[in-house]
Amino acid sequence: DGGITQSPKYLFRKEGQNVTLSCEQNLNHDAMYWYRQDPGQGLRLIYYSQIVNDFQKGDIAEGYSVSREKKESFPLTVTSAQKNPTAFYLCASRIGTGLYNEQFFGPGTRLTVL
Amino acid sequence: QKEVEQDPGPLSVPEGAIVSLNCTYSNSAFQYFMWYRQYSRKGPELLMYTYSSGNKEDGRFTAQVDKSSKYISLFIRDSQPSDSATYLCAMSARDSGAGSYQLTFGKGTKLSVIP
Numbered sequence: 001d002g003g004i005t006q007s008p009k010y011l012f013r014k015e016g017q018n019v020t021l022s023c024e025q026n027l028n029h030d031a032m033y034w035y036r037q038d039p040g041q042g043l044r045l046i047y048y049s050q051i052v053n054d055f056q057k058g059d060i061a062e063g064y065s066v067s068r069e070k071k072e073s074f075p076l077t078v079t080s081a082q083k084n085p086t087a088f089y090l091c092a093s094r095i096g097t098g099l100y101n102e103q104f105f106g107p108g109t110r111l112t113v114l
Numbered sequence: 115q116k117e118v119e120q121d122p123g124p125l126s127v128p129e130g131a132i133v134s135l136n137c138t139y140s141n142s143a144f145q146y147f148m149w150y151r152q153y154s155r156k157g158p159e160l161l162m163y164t165y166s167s168g169n170k171e172d173g174r175f176t177a178q179v180d181k182s183s184k185y186i187s188l189f190i191r192d193s194q195p196s197d198s199a200t201y202l203c204a205m206s207a208r209d210s211g212a213g214s215y216q217l218t219f220g221k222g223t224k225l226s227v228i229p
Contacts, residue, residue, distance in 0.1 A: 004157075031214070040122055042202065042221035043158075050214055090157055099146050099206055099215045100165070105157035 003027065004106035006091050011111045013078070013085065021076045021109045023091035032074035033092040033103065036060060043090065049074055078111065086113045117141050120203055120220030129229050133190040137203035137220045140184065144218070146206035147179050149188045152222065153199045161201075162188065193227045200224045 004025045013019045025032065034046040045058030049068040063082025068074055074093075078085045091106040120137045127133055135149075146165045150158035162177040164170045170177045176189040186205075190197055203220040 006157075040221060042120075043219040045216070048216075088155075092157075099208075100163075101215070102148075102160055102163070103204075103217055105150075105159070107157045108155070110155070 004091060004093055004104055006089075006106040006109050008109060009107065011109055013111060013113050015113055016080045018077055018079050019111065021078065021089055021091075021111070023074045023076065023106060025072055025074075025091075025093045025104075025106075027093060027095070027104065028071070029093035029095050029104075030071070031094040031096065031101075032068070033094075034058075034064070034066065034074070034076045035090045035092065037088040037090055037108075046076065046089075085111055087111060117218050118203065118205060118220045121223055122221050124224040124226060126226045126228060127193055129193060129195060129227055131193050131227075133188075133193050133197070133225060133227075135188040135190075135201050135203075135223050135225070137186050137205075138184055139186075139205055139218075141205075141207060141218075142181075142184070143207040144205040146215075147177070147186050148204040148206070148217075149175075149177060150202040150204060150219075151199045152202060158202055195227045195229050198226045 007022045031050050033048040035043040047066040049055035065077045089109045092103045094101040094103045118139045148163040149161045151161045152158040167181045174191045178187040200222040202222040204217045206215045209216045
């Protein structure tokens with residue numbers, strides 16, 4: 001089955017720790033995205049990548065880092081510099097970055113800071 | 115003013131009712147309009163899309179776009195308890211800095227259909 005997988009589904013972090021969220025896709029999509037979703041806030045773009053070894057900051061990149069070493073993988077690291085990391089994190093991918101390209105989402109990772 | 119405005123609700127309707135969900139936008143560069151459905155604790159899934167003014171129908175769902183008023187709507191006929199979810203509008207415009215089309219999402223409207 002083609003799709004996007006995110007792991008883990010639930011993640012607990014102590015304050016001051018870095019954690020890495022996994023996102024893998026087997027759709028052969030070029031572009032990948034990370035969003036953060038908070039209650040009442042909608043989806044906010046953290047980082048996106050249009051091709052391997054290249055990525056751009058989104059609207060709320062501070063305290064986060066990413067890498068894109070392989071086309072199918074786009075891990076997100078939530079660093080200790082992120083002041084309020086508790087949220088639902090969604091990874092998405094698109095076959096290209098044209099106007100009509102649909103964005104497909106993974107199932108999400110819920111991160112809680114203890 | 116945010117680029118996309120969407121009433122977060124919650125909206126509660128009886129089974130069988132017609133539901134109207136709406137978004138307004140300020141950026142006239144938006145050209146492609148989508149509705150995503152998100153069940154609790156799941157990722158969003160694309161429900162409807164359209165790129166022209168007017169109506170587009172798919173089963174019980176109708177997407178409507180009025181570019182002159184910068185207003186889009188999603189209508190659900192004969193609503194079912196299984197329609198209970200959060201509905202997100204999304205719009206696509208060219209990001210001149212990145213040279214690609216990016217999506218801007220509304221905050222989502224939480225819908226509950228009561229049996």
